[in-house]
Amino acid sequence: MKGLALRFGVTRRTIHYTIKREKDRRRDTGIRTAAASVTVTPDEMDAFDLAISKHGFGSRADALRALIQATNGIFVPDDHLSGELAGFRAALNRVGNNITQIARRMNEAKKRGMPAPWSDRQYEEIRALAGLILEMGDQADLLIKRRKDAMTVTVNEVLREFALGT
Incomplete structure (x- = not known):
């Protein structure tokens, strides 16, 4: 200067x-x-082109510009999802600690040449615990899919509004 x-x-x-x-x-x-630049797969580009053509955009640039201008309403922290995932994380930590204890007991028994140190009832509890872990994974997956679907609806609404000039 x-x-x-x-x-x-x-x-x-x-x-x-x-x-x-x-x-x-x-x-x-x-x-x-x-300028904004991003590299995507051909399938991702085809899906984007299909989405923007549904909403009447003449070019990728116009659609991207509309999305960028609308990011304040789309890319916001999801407190509900974060809270749910934090709860899952805490529960999985507790389950992980329990599994660690079970593994230690099994290893100790194996080293001593003894049978597993639990009863049939305890064995059923372990099976239930494993089922709980699988169920929690399924619930987390469902939660994420629902959030993705909600984001898709929001993005489609934004694209529709910009395409209509509102």
Whole structure:
């Protein structure tokens, strides 16, 4: 800035404010100076092209611009999902500790040449525990799929609004 100020016979502050004013003008007039680039698979691109054609966008750039402009309403933290996943994580930690205890007891019994140190009732509890782990995994998967479906609906609504010019 010092070199420009000397060259044009003005203060550095004048150069600073001139640059700032130009940046503001470009922003306010919608002059696009930043670019976004992403690499996707051919299947992902085909799916995107299909989605934007359903909503009447003439180009990928227009659809991406609409999505970028609408990100404040789409990409927000999901407190419910975070809370549910935190609960799953805590439960799985407890289950993991129990499994560690079971494995230790089995190893100790094996080293001593003894049968498994639990009764048939305890064995059924272990089976139930394993079932619980599988069920929790299924529930987490379902939770994530539902969230993805909700995001898809939200994105489709945003695309539809921008395509209609609302």
